[in-house]
Amino acid sequence: MQVARTPRLILRQLTPADASFMLVLLNSQGFIENIGDRGVRTLVQAKDYILNGPMKSYAECGFGFYAVVLAENGFTIGICGLIKRPTLDNVDIGYAFLPQYWGKGYAFEAAKAAFDLGKSLGIERIVAIVSAHNGASKALLNKLGLQFEQCLQLSPDDEPVELFS
Secondary structure, three states, X not given: OEEEEOOOEEEEEOOHHHHHHHHHHHOOHHHHHHOOOOXXXXXXXXXXXXXXXXXXXXXXHOOOEEEEEEOOOOOEEEEEEXXXXXXXXXXXXXXXXXXXXXXXXXXXXXXXXXXXXXHHOOOOOEEEEEEOOOHHHHHHHHHHXXXXXXXXXXXXOOOOEEEEO
8 A cells, every 4th residue: 555655756565575575675785784684584584574563563553664666667675664663752764775776865755755654644753763873874864854862772782873853
């Protein structure tokens, strides 16, 4: 189901049919370095990741991570959306794209659409968390109007992250 559209992109709900794309994305170097290794190594695990992550979030929260699709050809290039993590007080925005689509403005375009979607759903405060070394994401968050607020550690095993609001 389509949830947002921009001039170049469509954001739609992820389904188990997206498992092969998700497997590639979750194992891309950029995802692992900037977000973390989710341990998803098979199509079955990728399907489970979608069912127990984004699809569960749609049902429980009314939002989640969405497939980002090129409007011109229907090719899925990334994910973007909103998530309510138990470790954060507020809903946060997140995104990940296949490396060949970095630096083309797609992440900002998708993030702006997801941010606007969240506001239309009545979410008053949307934050973001980012790895301290991820300068490109920090610049994107600033462009969205979010500013650095504080450093925090989501769990004892996690690397510290920066919170933008």
